[in-house]
Amino acid sequence: MTSECLDRSQPVQPRRGWRRLLPIHTKQDCVLLCALGTLALTLVSFACSLLGYNVTAVAFAAFLAASLTFVGAAMGISAQKKAHAELERSEQRYRHLFSRMPIALRQLDGSRLVVLFRQLRSEGVKDLGAYFDSHPNFLQTCMEALSFQEANDRAIQMFGGGGANGYAGRSMADTWKVRPDTFRRAMESRFRGETNFEEETRMVTWDERVVDVLFTTARVGPINDLEISLVGTIDISQRIRAEERLRQVQAEFAHAARVSILGELTASIAHEVNQPLAAIATNGAAGLRWLSRPVPDLVEVRSAIENMIADTRRAANVVARVHGMASRKAPEPARLTVDDIVREALVFLRHELESHAVTILHRPDPSAPQALGDRTQLQQVIVNLAINAVQAMTQAGRDDRRIIITTTMQDPSTLCCSVEDNGPGITTEHVDRLFESFFTTKESGMGMGLPICRSIVEAHGGRIGADSHGSEGGARFWFTLPISTAAPSS
Secondary structure, three states: OOEOOOOOOOOEOOOOOHHHOOOOOOHHHHHHHHHHHHHHHHHHHHHHHHOOOOHHHHHHHHHHHHHHHHHHHHHHHHHHHHHHHHHHHHHHHHHHHHHHOOOEEEEEEOHHHHHHHHHHHHOOOOOHHHHHHHOOOHHHHHHHHOEEEEEOHHHHHHHOOOOOHHHOOOEOOHHHOOOHHHHHHHHHHHHOOOOEEEEEEEEEOOOOOEEEEEEEEEEEOOOOOOOEEEEEEEEOHHHHHHHHHHHHHHHHHHHHHHHHHHHHOHHHHHHHHHHHHHHHHHHHHHHHHHHHOOOOOHHHHHHHHHHHHHHHHHHHHHHHHHHHHHOOOOOOEEEEOHHHHHHHHHHHHHHHHHHOOEEEEEEOOOOOOOEEEEHHHHHHHHHHHHHHHHHHHHHOOOOOEEEEEEEEEEEOOEEEEEEEEOOOOOOHHHHOOOOOOOOOOOOOOOOOHHHHHHHHHHHOOOOEEEEOOOHHHOOEEEEEEEEOOOOOOO
16 A cells, blocks of 8 residues: 655655565454464474374474564554654654745635536536636636635735634635736636646735735645645735836836926927917918908908917927927726827927928828827837937938838737838947937936836837848837737726
């Protein structure tokens, strides 16, 4: 008989070949075997004496056989004791690991869940996710079927509630009421026969607090049963708060950079606002002249008023763009078209590009799907990259200055937007440092524009990079964004 250790250490093999003939498991078995052996040998000795055999030889043979029987029985007891001791040591090691690990560990009883899953398989269910979709209440049934057994000291500290004894046998439904989606994915993993599952999520403690945790589970037992689950949870609340603070600081830096850009574009903004205001004044004067005629031309007056309304909207749009760039509002993810973002950024930069004699070419991809992102932040990336290209070409003294902005599908799930110029390009020693904070190649630069662009793109799940493969050997900056597959959550 093989004895398996609870901590999965090397199993003990106490069964020897001779023990298949001598089934000794307890001390009582040994005594019985010795008694039977002695009786048998006594009868054999008596029979041999009646038949006239040498009594001394028979007695010696009987003594030797009895001794061997006793030694064999003793060896059986010794092996059994060794196996039992190894099992006890294995159990003790498991207990020590469970109680002393610096991770919150809980042991769950999944026997009722195993019964439910066996029933589903007998009914031909192969995809538990699809079954959850068609039977929404079954998720709650699974929560109720998984019950708490015991917890180590660290788990009691994390989950509170005055100890674990009062929670034995309690279902896991309350634990997952904030994030049932994680529990659903864990159940789908279990149904597929996977022995481990891990995810960052939020859990409700026994004293009704909500904590951010790294949730891991390991199922103990044969692959088809897995009635016992060990659940580990690591409190990551401090890390989550630190990440939120980091995002806040990055947003503040991005805001400061946008305000800095607005400072650099003051002349362009004034020009953009002045144009519709001048047009409003011109149309207003024309309307007054048409009204001052002996016979007022109402058709022309109407046309002048309509033009004034259109120019007013143009001015309002310019102000709205400036306000959006200068505001400190939180990011607002939405489904958007990257080429629309490029067009809006170019309108914002139109006067700046004209004043520096820069020709810009936009190559959109009409078939490109939408991405999920914040409109203002992505506009900031385009504006920053375009201004960098203008400054690089101007500093190099280029007369024929061109910028090409291209949108392409990098792969079925990724959009790529590139900004190329025909400037001096990027030196090899600077390529790896372009996105470092405070690194700049401009005399008056702060070295914050590109790092902020990187933080914005990475916050959107994309990547950003640069090389000297642009038009006519100039610089090429590019960034990627993942395709939006679903509407943003509200």
